Structure formats: structure tokens, C-alpha cells
Amino acid sequence: MAKSGLLSSSLAKKYAMAATGLFLCLFLVGHLVGNLQLFISGEAGREAFNVYAHFMVSNPAVKLLSYLTYLSILFHAVDGFVLTKLNRKARPVSYAVEKPSENSSWMSRNMMVLGTIMLVFIVVHMQNFWWQMHFGAMPIQVVDGVELHDLYTVVYAFFNPAESMALLSLALYVAAMFAVGFHLWHGFSSSFQSLGLRHAKYTPIIRFFGRAFAVVVPGLFAAVVVYIYLIQA
Amino acid sequence: MLDSKIPDGPLADKWTKHKDNVRLVNPANKRLIDVIVVGTGLAGSSAAASLAEMGYSVKAFCFQDSPRRAHSIAAQGGINAAKNYQNDGDSTYRLFYDTIKGGDYRSREANVHRLAEVSASIIDQCVMQGVPFARDYGGMLDNRSFGGVQVSRTFYAKGQTGQQLLLGAYSALSRQIGQGKVEMFNRHEMMDVVVVDGKARGIIARNLITGEIERHSAHAVVLCTGGYGNTFFLSTNAMGSNVSAAWKAHRRGSYFANPCYTQIHPTCIPVSDDAQSKLTLMSESLRNDGRIWVPKHSKDVEAIRNGSLKPVDLAEEDRDYYLERRYPAFGNLVPRDVASRAAKERCDAGMGVNKAGQAVFLDFDSAITRYGSTEANVRGIENPTAEEVRALGVAAVEAKYGNLFQMYQQITADNPYETPMKIYPAVHYTMGGLWVDYNLMTTVPGLYAAGEANFSDHGANRLGASALMQGLADGYFVLPYVIGDYLADDIRTGAISTDSSEFDEAEKSVTARIDALLNCGGKTPVDDFHKKLGQIMWNKCGMSRNAIGLREAITEIQALRERFYKEVCVPGRADQFNQELDKAGRVADFLELGELMCKDALERNESCGGHFREEYQSEDGEAARDDKGYTHVSNWEYTGVPSEAALHKEELVFDNVELKTRSYK
Amino acid sequence: MDFTLKIWRQEGPQAVGHMATYQVTDISDEMSFLEMIDVLNDQLVRSGDEPVAFDHDCREGICGMCSMFINGEAHGPNRLTTTCQLHMRSFKNGETITIEPWRAAAFPVIRDLVVDRSSMDRIIQSGGYVSVNTNGNTVDANALPIPKPAADEAFEAAVCIGCGACVATCKNASAMLFVAAKVSQLALLPQGQPERTARVEGMVEQMDLEGFGNCTNTGACEVECPMGISLDHIARMNRDYLTAKVANKG
Structure with missing residues (x-):
């Protein structure tokens, strides 16, 4: 009866969005654990953060995960663009008057806009730190005889108010975290719905957790950066 | 000579x-x-699906945008079946007997018994299709009692039984369409039947999107085109419900049986203004708990109409619970025809409670109090306050009728928990229709009629929850068997050509009719004529009729019809989507049928079921049947002018039941 | 009451459409929305113009034929209400009301406010049924007990009137709520089990072929659905389709 393969159907595209989206939520947690160490000031913080950063680029298991992350981001973004394009095609003539706010949240309707902001942010962000870490000229810290890239110092320098671009960077970073938060506000529980995981008892919990996640995680990311900026002011 | 082939x-x-x-x-x-x-x-x-399953090549037509929209979908209450799941003594015979008696002894015994026989299979079939009937906590099917019979044999799916049954049949039909065994023509209207060598061999249809006139041939044609309640303009029928297919069949030789038998349903929401386009039924089940009344005195009527007196403030002794007064044995649960006439009698006496004077109250106040006290007892509340009782009672009534109350409030903006509902009778169903023999074949060989379109099972009055039963019985379990008997002669016929003089002639007459409507050059919209016809019918061929009025009506309808062809305005073209043209064609047919209905009512000098002739009533105003003179089906043969149609009687023979006078006192 | 109406007029499927403005006066607040359109059409016919074409039939909220996008919402501003059950008392005197047809690639306009929804029929034809032939000898209806909660939930899905408001409302013109209602109804009942896998695959495939958009879980359909059909059913379909595809041998 049905000839379409798993990947070509509309539902399959949704499963892929949901699965990669949830995986990227895990990535955010991992990333956040590292960033929180930037709260620790002085040498202790510098060492803890750099050791963690070194572990993240050298451990083979983490490496595998990081490739999965890159793939997920890519897939999530491409799939998102494809879906948006198909969805636009499904309504070639738009309405003269629409009142979408009567029946749905702004976030749920603007996942593509929020996602695009995030994608731009990710590119800039990786250029600023990831590229620097892997290919740039980095200061070095030696811990237990191992030479570590001193990313801690690079981050602190990047958000040092003395830098002319620091305030702008800070503002853009915080703005991007808002985009992440809004995206997650809808995206987290939506992923469960797409995978068919809905239950009268558990769905409210998932929704609450998703919204808490959407506030707390990007909030902490932003807090770290604001802290770094303020403490050096 | 009519042969019913029993x-x-x-x-x-x-x-x-x-x-x-x-x-x-x-x-x-x-x-x-x-x-x-x-x-x-x-x-x-159900017929199209079943015939295709059996292997016939089926073409199905509907005027709506999808087969799922047909007006069967609006039936609320339920479907009867002699399953005796409640162990209350029900049987095939009892269902048969109740239907014959409810029909005031004007239906054919053999057909009704067959209906009762197959009723149980309908429930089995529908359940297998996934129709979600109401169930009890043990997972078994639930039943309710309906229409004043003494057993609980009505299966239901909340207030949407018709919808669920139709979607079941639609899914069976969809399966056959998906397999290519049924070719479905949505948005197509049947314009004529084509009769070749005395047999129905096809139809002319109009594609309502493009306006194209199409020829479709077949070895047999089955009309399942519903009733003609819209002759009255205002009815509970859908806006598109029409008589055109049946009327075209009548013009091509099918006899029209008992056209005057119309059912007026007592509990509909009253007309609110001149632009009213249709009436909405409130389920009959409401009469199980609601009490019907009007004020006793004209001064109170006046005060209620102008808003200076709230109905809830009228003292108990100033109210006239006229059904309880007139029919102490059955009270508010008298059959539909009796309840409707009683409401009309009070409103004609000037006691109607809305501005137009055409409404009575259906009051749930005593039910709320009664349920409230019971509930208070159940919960062990001692000496509950009036407010407590009321709150509990409202909750109980809401659990039972919540969706109906909500519908009422949506339409009228009145809160029926606080003020009594206003109701008035409205045209609901037509028992008359194309005459068919035991095999559901009309007087034109190869032309069949099933469901409300035929006349066969309900006599002069239909019992509640029996329309759904008949539609599905005909389609699933009767037609598939009987049609083979006729088609067995056609195995060597081969495909019927549409290039014949008969198809040419039929198409020409269709085109001519359309041209006549489009080119009449008048200024008056179609609806004006339909409303006028409706008024004549309602006033003179409605809940009660008399010879003088019926004769007047015939003259008035003839004049109206003449005016219609001179003054109607049908804008647009024939080769496009043109709803005014669709409507005009249907109204043209109602204008002929209306006349025949009056003729039939005039000819039937008795009162039976939904047909009440004022001249034929007992001293206390009850219907007086004339079993000697009128125990027959009146079948009308088209002769050109509807009121000059030729009458052919089919005598009804009752071998198994004794004809009795219905009494509800 | 008086109203200014802005209505989409389009003479035929290929014609270019436009918004036209009309005035209606002396409208009673008791009138239904469609009766108000009747008044407008009466006015148009009397003045020699062509009336506005619109789909409608039962006018009691159950046939699913009426379909208007009123002031930016499918079936207008009221919840759990079809256009035919919307009354003029829900509008303010003097208000401007914009009326458009359902907009979706899978619902091409036939004329004015009338669209072709046969794509929904074709979805049902590709699996929205239980394959049981008519005969008088299926098992007795009570031989198959169905737990009341399952029967009730199946009923809640089965009340779908197939009006297409979900598609009209969805920013992606997705038909997921419509398809899911049927898939879920039959998935909840024992009668639906034998074809459960094939059904969901067939219906989803047809849905995609018809050019409906994808579900992005905005939930707008559930809010605008006149029958209040829940997103639960979409989740059940997502689950069933995933299971079907994973278990599929082909």
C-alpha cells in the first residue's frame, strides 16, 4: 500500500526534527556544564575550565558526540528549511486578514525565524571560539605537564569591557540566548508531540520541564557572559 | 394494476x-x-458500497461536495433495533408491531416486518465498521428508550447517531471508491431519468462546477435522494435537500405514493425573524424531562411577549400544562403528531409565547428540582437549601442534555437552565415518496427507490429512531438481494449506449428547462417563490388541513408557478458554478409537488398520523381514521398537471395486526 | 445592525480573484451568519448582480459543508462553532467583516468562497475504513466488548465533520488533525486493529501527495476545530506511523 520510505514522508521529517532537536538539548547541557566553570574566578577557574575544554576536544567518545552534534545542527537546519519551503507551498495564496494570536503562540509560529537567528549565531560563535581553539594562535596553560589551550583567558578577554566590541558582543550574545529560549519554549515539548509521546498525565510535566529548560539553560549561558563582563568592569 | 409483489x-x-x-x-x-x-x-x-462489494460496477452521485455531507448526518437521537440486549421483552414482532401502530396502520405489513427482521444485522454491521456507539462500563452496547415505546431498543452515539452511522456507510463507500469499484460524482445533480424501452437505463446529470450536462447509462438506477420536507421552505431538512430526482422519476412514470404524509416534529427552535432559512430540531429525548406549557390567561401572554413578565415568575396555577391536561396517561410523551397539533391549537388560541405568537415553553424547572433532591439524598445532604438542590439539579440535567442545551443557547442566546426553552413544531420528515413494490422497485422497471425517498415503511407517521434504521436496512440488506432478481435478465444486454434517441430527448428537455429558467428575464429572486410556496403549504397543508384550504392552496400554487416562470430572476450562466440556477431547478419541482401534496391531502377524507383533516376529528378534537374508506396507499400517476394526476390505490391488507384507534388519554 | 463586508470574489477556478466591499443594513442580531449572507445575496440578485457563492447545507453545525474564513479565523471568532451556527450578535454594529475562502493548495477555489475539498475524501479512500463487507452474518455486536473509555475516546475523534477548518487555520495548511482523527478513532477500537499499520501508512502517504503542509505543533487546529478534536489524536498518529515504518518489512 504505502510506498514512501521513512525519510520522504512528512511525518519522517518531523521525527528527524524532533530527534535532532532533543539531541541538541543534551548538547546544550554539556556545553553549559563547561561554561558554568567560567564563574570560578582566578587560577582555579582557569584550570578547571581549560581542563574541561581540553577533555572536550581530545576524548574520542566526546569527539564522536561532537561530530553527531555538527550533523544534528546541519540536519536540523536543512530539514527546517525544507519543511518551511514545503509549508509555504501548501498555501500559495495567503489570507488578507489573519488572527493567528487567537489560536497559537508566537514562538510556535516563528520557529524558522528563531532557528535562523540561532544558525547565524552558531556560525559567529564558532568563528569566535571554536575556530580559535582549533586553528588559532592560542595562549597556553600548562597543567600537570600537559599544554592546554587557554580558552578561559580568551573568553575573559573577549568580553572585557576594555575591548571596543565587547558590549556589542555581549548584547548579541544575550539576544541570541533569547532566541534559543523562545525556540526551546515551543520546541522542547513539541518534539515529544512529534514523536507521539503524549499522555494526559506526563505531557503537562514535559511541557513544564521544557519551559523551565527554555528559561534556565539560555538564562545561565547569558548569566555567565554578563558576569564575565561585569566582573571586569 | 399495481402489484406489490409481496x-x-x-x-x-x-x-x-x-x-x-x-x-x-x-x-x-x-x-x-x-x-x-x-x-x-x-x-x-450503504447501497452503493454493498452493490460494489458484490461486484457490480457502480456510479454514485451526490450534489454536495462530498458523499459524507448528506442530511442523514443530522439525525440526533438514535437507531432502533430489535436486539433485546436490555432483556425487556423486545422482539422482531414487537418492533414490527410498534412501527405499524405508530404509522397509524397505513404501511405495508410485509415491508415493515422485513425492516424489523434486518434491524439487528444493522447494529452488527455498523459496530464492525467502527461506529462508536455508546457503551456501558462493562463494554457492552447501551440503549435508551425513545418515542414513547415500552422497551429500550434505541442504539445511540451521544446526540450524533446519524453522523456516526453515515460516516460508517461513507467509509464503506470510500473503500469501494478507493478500489475503483465505485465511480463517485460529487457536486453532480441528477436532472432526469432516461427510460429506454420501458426500462430505466440511465440518468442525465449536471456537473455543478462546470455546468456540463452529462449522460450516464446503467442497467438499473437507484434513487436514494431523501424526502421533500423543503417544499415548506422552512423545515429541519438541509438547505439542499430536494425532491427533484424523485419528481423527475415521477414525471417519467413512477407513481408518487401518499405525498400528503408529512411529519411535523414538536420540539424545534421557533422562527426568529423573516430571514430565517431553516429550523433546528431539539432532540425528542428532551420531552422525557421537560414539561410543556403556555400561560392560562391572555394578559400573561401579553406580558411575557412584551418582556414585562418573566416566564419563571408566572405562578404555577396560571400555567396551562396542556399536554398533561389533555392526555393524562402519556402527558408530555405523546407521539410527535399529537404533541405538534396540541401546540398549534394553543398558539391558534392566542397563547403563543414569543413575539410572533408561535412558540410554547419547554420547562426543565421541575426536572432540575426533582434531580436535585434525588442527588441531595444520594449525597446524604440533610435539609438541603433550595440553592443547593438547584445547583445539584442543574448539574444532573447538564450531564443528560448538556450538548442540546448548549446548542439551544448558541442559537437563541437564552440560557435554558434559567428560563424555559421556547419550542414550536416544524416539518421534519416525509413518510410519502415514490411507490415501490416489495423489491423496492418503482413503477418504472429498473428504477428503484430506497430510504426516505420511498414510501414503504412508516405509514402515516414515523416513530423516533426509525428513519436511520430504514435507510440502512434498504441499502445494506434489502437492495443488494432484490436487485439481482431484476438484473439477472441483463447479463447478456451489454453496456447501455448513451447515443440513443431516448438520451437525446432527455438531454434536450434538461437543457430546455435550464434555458427557460435562465432566460425568463424576471426580477424576483428564487427564494421569494420558495418562501411563498412554504407559507401556502404551512398554512393550508401543514399540521391541520381542511378541504376549503386545500382547494385554495391548489389554485394559489398554480398561480405561483405561473408567476415563477414569468418573474423569476436567475443570474449567471449555465456553464458555470451557479447556485441560484441549482436552487431554481429545485424550487420549480417543489412548485409542482406542493400541488400534488394538496391534492392527495384533499382526496384523503380521514385523519391519520401526520395527516390531520379538521373535518375528520372526534368530539374532543382527536384524529378520526376511516379504515373502511382509506386503508390504502394513494399512488399518483403524472398526467401533466399535478392536481390532475391519476389515482391508483394499493389496498393495505392487515393479516397479522388488528386495526385499533390510537389513544393517549 | 449594519455591517461592511469585504468578501473574496472569484468567478471560476482559473479566474483572478479580488476582495469586494458590500454594505448590509437592518440585520437582526438573531440571524445566523449565513442568513446575513442570504440577505446580501438577495440584495445582489435584485440589483442584477451575481450572488456570492458559498458552501452550506445542514445549517445546524454537523454536515461540515460551510467553510468561511471570517475576520482572520476559520468559522469566525467563536469557539466550537461552525459558520452556520455563528450568529450576528457575536459582531458589533457597524463592524467591517472580512470573509475569505479556505486557503490551501489542496483546496483550490471553485468560485468565490467555495473550495474543492475532495482531497480529504481521497485521504479517507486510501485507508480510512475497516474492510468489512456487508452481510447479515458478522459477529453479534456485543460479542466484541469495548472498554467505555476507549469507545468514548474513539467517539471524540469520530465526531470530525470534515469541514477543513484545521487546514484553513494551520499556518502550514496541514491536514494532520483531520487525518489523525480518523486514524486514531480506528486505532482505539478493536475492529481497527487488523489494518492499523496499512491504514496509517496509506492515509499519510495520500495526505502528502495531496500537497497539504506539515504539522509544526502550533496547536491552532485544536483551538479552531468546531468539534474540539484534541491534539492527542495527532500524537497517536505520529506514534502509529513511526511504529508502522519501523516494523515494516518492505
């Missing part, structure tokens, strides 16, 4: 014996035989 033998064996004796068509030959089914309500969908 099989010999004892009543209970007739159908079984008949099934054993009808000729069969072998599977290879069925593929070579085409059947056209017009209409996709319960009868049409």
Missing part, C-alpha cells in the same frame, strides 16, 4: 423465503452490469 407465506417467513427464491447474478456477470445510485445518505452510501 411473497406468499406466513409474515415471519416471507423475507427468508424471498431471499431463497430471488435469482442471482454470477460474479463474472456482475462486473458487466452497471448500477447508478443517486444520493449518498444512509440508504445511498
Whole structure:
């Protein structure tokens, strides 16, 4: 009866969005654990953060995960663009008057806009730190005889108010975290719905957790950066 | 001479014996035989699906945008079946007997018994299709009592039984469409039947999107096109419900049986203004708990109409619970025809409670108090306050009728928990229709009629929850058997050509009719004529009729029809989507049928079921049947002018039941 | 009451459409929305113009034929209400009301406010049924007990009137709520089990072929659905389709 393969159907595209989206939520947690160490000031913080950063680029298991992350981001973004394009095609003539706010949240309707902001942010962000870490000229810290890239110092320098671009960077970073938060506000529980995981008892919990996640995680990311900026002011 | 082809033998064996004796068509030959089914309500969908399953090549037609929209969908209450799941003594015979008696002894015994026989299979079939009937906590099917019978035999799916049954039949039909065994024509209107060598061999249809006139041939044509309640303009029928297919069949030789039998449903929401386009039914089940009343005194009526007195403030002794007064034995639960006439009697006496004077109250106040006290007892509340009782009672009533109350409030903006509902009778169903024999064949060979479109099972008055039963019985369990007996002669006929003089003639007459409507050059919209016709019918051929009024009505309708063809304005063209043109064609047919209905009502000098002639009533105003003179079906043969149609009687023979006077006192 | 109406007029499927403005006066607040359109059409016919074409039939909220996008919402501003059950008392005197047809690639406009929804029929034809032939000898209806909660939930899905408001409302013109209602109804009942896998695959495939958009879980359909059909059913379909595809041998 049905000839379409798993990947070509509309539902399959949704499963892929949901699965990669949830995986990227895990990535955010991992990333956040590292960033929180930037709260620790002085040498202790510098060492803890750099050791963690070194572990993240050298451990083979983490490496595998990081490739999965890159793939997920890519897939999530491409799939998102494809879906948006198909969805636009499904309504070639738009309405003269629409009142979408009567029946749905702004976030749920603007996942593509929020996602695009995030994608731009990710590119800039990786250029600023990831590229620097892997290919740039980095200061070095030696811990237990191992030479570590001193990313801690690079981050602190990047958000040092003395830098002319620091305030702008800070503002853009915080703005991007808002985009992440809004995206997650809808995206987290939506992923469960797409995978068919809905239950009268558990769905409210998932929704609450998703919204808490959407506030707390990007909030902490932003807090770290604001802290770094303020403490050096 | 009309031959109803009722099989010999004892009543209970007739159908079984008949099934054993009808000729069969072998599977290879069925593929070579085409059947056209017009209409996709319960009868049409189930017939088209069943015939296709059997192997016939089926073409199905509906005027709506999808077969799922047919007006069977609006039936609320339920479907009867003699299952005796409640162990209350129900049986095939009792269902048969109740239907015959409810129909005021004006239906055919053999057909009604067959209906009762197959009723149980309908429930089995629908459940297998996934129809979600109401169930009890043990997972078994639930039943309710309905229409004043003494057993609980009505199966239901909340207030949407018709919808669920139709969607079941629609899914069966969809399966056959998906397999290519039924070719479905949505948005197509049947414009004429084509009769070749005395047999129905096809139809002319109009594609309502493009306006194209199409020829479709077949070895048999089945009309499942519903009733003609819209002759009255205002009715509970859908806006598109029409008589055109049946009327075209009548003009081509099918006799029209008992056109004057119309059912007026007592509990509808009253007309609110001049632009009213249709009436909405409130389920009959409301009469189980609601009490019907009007004020006793004219001064109170006046005060209620102008808003200076709230109905809840009128003292108990100033109210006239007229059904309880007139029919102490049955009270508010008298049959539909009796309840409707009683409401009309009070409103004609000037006691109507809305501005137009055409409404009575349906009051749930005592039910709320009664349920509230019971609930308080159940919960062990001692000496509950009036407010507590009321709150508990409202909750209980809401649990029972919540969706109906909500619907009422949506339409009227009145809160029926706080103020009594206003109701008034409205045209709901038509028992008359195309005459058919035991095999559901009309007087034109090869032309069948099923469901509300035929006349066969409900006599002069239909019992609640029986319309759904008849539609599905005809479509699932009767037609598929009986049609083979006729088609067995056609296995060597081959495909019917549409290039024949008969098809030419039919198409020409269709085109001519359309041209006449479009080119009349008048200024008056179609609806004006329809409303005018409706007024004549309602006033003179409605809940009660008399010879003088009916004669006037015939003259008035003839004049109106003449005016219609001179003054109607149908804008637009024939070769496009043109709803005014669709409407005009239907109204043109109602303008002829209305006249025949009056003629039939005038000819039937008795009162029976939904037909109440003022001249024929007992001293206390009850219907007086004339079993000696009128125990027959009146069948009308088209002769050109509707009121000059030729009458052919089919005498009704009652071997198994004794004719009695219905009494509800 | 008086109203200014802005209505989409389009003479035929290929014609270019436009918004036209009309005035209606002396409208009673008791009138239904469609009766108000009747008044407008009466006015148009009397003045020699062509009336506005619109789909409608039962006018009691159950047939699913009426379909208007009123002031930016499918079936207008009221919840759990079809256009035919919307009354003029829900509008303010003097208000401007914009009326458009359902907009979706899978619902091409036939004329004015009338669209072709046969794509929904084709979805049902590709699996929205239980394959049981008519005969008088299926098992007795009570031989198959169905737990009341399952029967009730199946009923809640089965009340779908197939109006297409979900598609009209969805920013992606997705038909997921419509398809899911049927898939879920039959998935909840024992009668639906034998074809459960094939059904969901067939219906989803047809849905995609018809050019409906994808579900992005905005939930707008559930809010605008006149029958209040829940997103639960979409989740059940997502689950069933995933299971079907994973278990599929082909």
C-alpha cells in the first residue's frame, strides 16, 4: 500500500526534527556544564575550565558526540528549511486578514525565524571560539605537564569591557540566548508531540520541564557572559 | 394494476423465503452490469458500497461536495433495533408491531416486518465498521428508550447517531471508491431519468462546477435522494435537500405514493425573524424531562411577549400544562403528531409565547428540582437549601442534555437552565415518496427507490429512531438481494449506449428547462417563490388541513408557478458554478409537488398520523381514521398537471395486526 | 445592525480573484451568519448582480459543508462553532467583516468562497475504513466488548465533520488533525486493529501527495476545530506511523 520510505514522508521529517532537536538539548547541557566553570574566578577557574575544554576536544567518545552534534545542527537546519519551503507551498495564496494570536503562540509560529537567528549565531560563535581553539594562535596553560589551550583567558578577554566590541558582543550574545529560549519554549515539548509521546498525565510535566529548560539553560549561558563582563568592569 | 409483489407465506417467513427464491447474478456477470445510485445518505452510501462489494460496477452521485455531507448526518437521537440486549421483552414482532401502530396502520405489513427482521444485522454491521456507539462500563452496547415505546431498543452515539452511522456507510463507500469499484460524482445533480424501452437505463446529470450536462447509462438506477420536507421552505431538512430526482422519476412514470404524509416534529427552535432559512430540531429525548406549557390567561401572554413578565415568575396555577391536561396517561410523551397539533391549537388560541405568537415553553424547572433532591439524598445532604438542590439539579440535567442545551443557547442566546426553552413544531420528515413494490422497485422497471425517498415503511407517521434504521436496512440488506432478481435478465444486454434517441430527448428537455429558467428575464429572486410556496403549504397543508384550504392552496400554487416562470430572476450562466440556477431547478419541482401534496391531502377524507383533516376529528378534537374508506396507499400517476394526476390505490391488507384507534388519554 | 463586508470574489477556478466591499443594513442580531449572507445575496440578485457563492447545507453545525474564513479565523471568532451556527450578535454594529475562502493548495477555489475539498475524501479512500463487507452474518455486536473509555475516546475523534477548518487555520495548511482523527478513532477500537499499520501508512502517504503542509505543533487546529478534536489524536498518529515504518518489512 504505502510506498514512501521513512525519510520522504512528512511525518519522517518531523521525527528527524524532533530527534535532532532533543539531541541538541543534551548538547546544550554539556556545553553549559563547561561554561558554568567560567564563574570560578582566578587560577582555579582557569584550570578547571581549560581542563574541561581540553577533555572536550581530545576524548574520542566526546569527539564522536561532537561530530553527531555538527550533523544534528546541519540536519536540523536543512530539514527546517525544507519543511518551511514545503509549508509555504501548501498555501500559495495567503489570507488578507489573519488572527493567528487567537489560536497559537508566537514562538510556535516563528520557529524558522528563531532557528535562523540561532544558525547565524552558531556560525559567529564558532568563528569566535571554536575556530580559535582549533586553528588559532592560542595562549597556553600548562597543567600537570600537559599544554592546554587557554580558552578561559580568551573568553575573559573577549568580553572585557576594555575591548571596543565587547558590549556589542555581549548584547548579541544575550539576544541570541533569547532566541534559543523562545525556540526551546515551543520546541522542547513539541518534539515529544512529534514523536507521539503524549499522555494526559506526563505531557503537562514535559511541557513544564521544557519551559523551565527554555528559561534556565539560555538564562545561565547569558548569566555567565554578563558576569564575565561585569566582573571586569 | 399495481402489484406489490409481496411473497406468499406466513409474515415471519416471507423475507427468508424471498431471499431463497430471488435469482442471482454470477460474479463474472456482475462486473458487466452497471448500477447508478443517486444520493449518498444512509440508504445511498450503504447501497452503493454493498452493490460494489458484490461486484457490480457502480456510479454514485451526490450534489454536495462530498458523499459524507448528506442530511442523514443530522439525525440526533438514535437507531432502533430489535436486539433485546436490555432483556425487556423486545422482539422482531414487537418492533414490527410498534412501527405499524405508530404509522397509524397505513404501511405495508410485509415491508415493515422485513425492516424489523434486518434491524439487528444493522447494529452488527455498523459496530464492525467502527461506529462508536455508546457503551456501558462493562463494554457492552447501551440503549435508551425513545418515542414513547415500552422497551429500550434505541442504539445511540451521544446526540450524533446519524453522523456516526453515515460516516460508517461513507467509509464503506470510500473503500469501494478507493478500489475503483465505485465511480463517485460529487457536486453532480441528477436532472432526469432516461427510460429506454420501458426500462430505466440511465440518468442525465449536471456537473455543478462546470455546468456540463452529462449522460450516464446503467442497467438499473437507484434513487436514494431523501424526502421533500423543503417544499415548506422552512423545515429541519438541509438547505439542499430536494425532491427533484424523485419528481423527475415521477414525471417519467413512477407513481408518487401518499405525498400528503408529512411529519411535523414538536420540539424545534421557533422562527426568529423573516430571514430565517431553516429550523433546528431539539432532540425528542428532551420531552422525557421537560414539561410543556403556555400561560392560562391572555394578559400573561401579553406580558411575557412584551418582556414585562418573566416566564419563571408566572405562578404555577396560571400555567396551562396542556399536554398533561389533555392526555393524562402519556402527558408530555405523546407521539410527535399529537404533541405538534396540541401546540398549534394553543398558539391558534392566542397563547403563543414569543413575539410572533408561535412558540410554547419547554420547562426543565421541575426536572432540575426533582434531580436535585434525588442527588441531595444520594449525597446524604440533610435539609438541603433550595440553592443547593438547584445547583445539584442543574448539574444532573447538564450531564443528560448538556450538548442540546448548549446548542439551544448558541442559537437563541437564552440560557435554558434559567428560563424555559421556547419550542414550536416544524416539518421534519416525509413518510410519502415514490411507490415501490416489495423489491423496492418503482413503477418504472429498473428504477428503484430506497430510504426516505420511498414510501414503504412508516405509514402515516414515523416513530423516533426509525428513519436511520430504514435507510440502512434498504441499502445494506434489502437492495443488494432484490436487485439481482431484476438484473439477472441483463447479463447478456451489454453496456447501455448513451447515443440513443431516448438520451437525446432527455438531454434536450434538461437543457430546455435550464434555458427557460435562465432566460425568463424576471426580477424576483428564487427564494421569494420558495418562501411563498412554504407559507401556502404551512398554512393550508401543514399540521391541520381542511378541504376549503386545500382547494385554495391548489389554485394559489398554480398561480405561483405561473408567476415563477414569468418573474423569476436567475443570474449567471449555465456553464458555470451557479447556485441560484441549482436552487431554481429545485424550487420549480417543489412548485409542482406542493400541488400534488394538496391534492392527495384533499382526496384523503380521514385523519391519520401526520395527516390531520379538521373535518375528520372526534368530539374532543382527536384524529378520526376511516379504515373502511382509506386503508390504502394513494399512488399518483403524472398526467401533466399535478392536481390532475391519476389515482391508483394499493389496498393495505392487515393479516397479522388488528386495526385499533390510537389513544393517549 | 449594519455591517461592511469585504468578501473574496472569484468567478471560476482559473479566474483572478479580488476582495469586494458590500454594505448590509437592518440585520437582526438573531440571524445566523449565513442568513446575513442570504440577505446580501438577495440584495445582489435584485440589483442584477451575481450572488456570492458559498458552501452550506445542514445549517445546524454537523454536515461540515460551510467553510468561511471570517475576520482572520476559520468559522469566525467563536469557539466550537461552525459558520452556520455563528450568529450576528457575536459582531458589533457597524463592524467591517472580512470573509475569505479556505486557503490551501489542496483546496483550490471553485468560485468565490467555495473550495474543492475532495482531497480529504481521497485521504479517507486510501485507508480510512475497516474492510468489512456487508452481510447479515458478522459477529453479534456485543460479542466484541469495548472498554467505555476507549469507545468514548474513539467517539471524540469520530465526531470530525470534515469541514477543513484545521487546514484553513494551520499556518502550514496541514491536514494532520483531520487525518489523525480518523486514524486514531480506528486505532482505539478493536475492529481497527487488523489494518492499523496499512491504514496509517496509506492515509499519510495520500495526505502528502495531496500537497497539504506539515504539522509544526502550533496547536491552532485544536483551538479552531468546531468539534474540539484534541491534539492527542495527532500524537497517536505520529506514534502509529513511526511504529508502522519501523516494523515494516518492505
